Amino acid sequence: MTAISVSRLSKRFGTTKALSDVSLRIGAGEMVALIGASGSGKSTLIRHLAGLETGEGEASRVEIFGTLAQGAGRMAPGAREVRGDVSVIFQQFNLVSRLSVLTNVLIGTLGRIPRWRGTLGLFRRPERQEAHAALARVGIGQTGAQRASTLSGGQQQRAAIARTLVQRARILLADEPIASLDPASARRVMDVLSEVNRTDGITVLVSLHQVEYARRYFARTIAMRDGQIVFDGPSTALTNDFLSELYGSASEELVLPDAPAAHEADRREPARQPRKAALEAV
């Protein structure tokens, strides 16, 4: 089953082409890294998948689990329904800082409980239990009563993942979720993302600068440059030489490790053939 299908998606901001005729398909249950130098279009692509932006061009389409979310530059009637299926985590500011951690996680229920109960914060016992269980699953079960502002950066990201679980979203889009974290916190967040992908079959797309994490955690990587997809294939193909060729001087912006790391995901899924796309065009 296809979770995310994008075809001929373009987006211009003034004279900047942020997305240029992007097409891609991500299967249900895949965990995919999205890499690229600053300004290559990663956030813009994620914002379109999340229904926060509309693209351009009569042929442009975004489908989520087969439902048209946007087409020909307009939100489709199915966009609202699709939103419940998609959860987005940003680099920062994912939580309402003055609310408790538990309430932030319970916000994930808002799409499926009556609006009046949500407005009054009248969450029922099973909903609270589900939120507590989600916090425990991401390793911060003891923090529910704390104000969200008291959590560390990595704990905040994990609370946002707990909210995704409570939302029962089938797709998790994470835009640079580890960019502001120290390596140990970043690994914990990545471990949690992998776990929810493996256990719940949630389709996960994560944008990153750090190639090391793409290699370690993801079977498949999509690489962008100047608003185009320039590589879509197995993360094992992302050798430093290959990336230097792909990005030229911009490869300095990608955080390249000294040596390729064997990655766990590769042991679970058969390797896909690398596809260098549109390299000639850039």
Ligand SMILES: Nc1ncnc2c1ncn2[C@@H]1O[C@H](COP(=O)(O)OP(=O)(O)OP(=O)(O)O)[C@@H](O)[C@H]1O
């Ligand atoms: N709202 C906007 N208004 C004007 N230009 C924008 C807007 N959003 C993005 N852009 C431009 O579109 C291009 C792609 O930006 P985008 O944020 O998608 O890149 P990115 O790969 O996510 O970069 P980073 O890794 O730095 O977050 C950039 O040139 C950016 O300046």
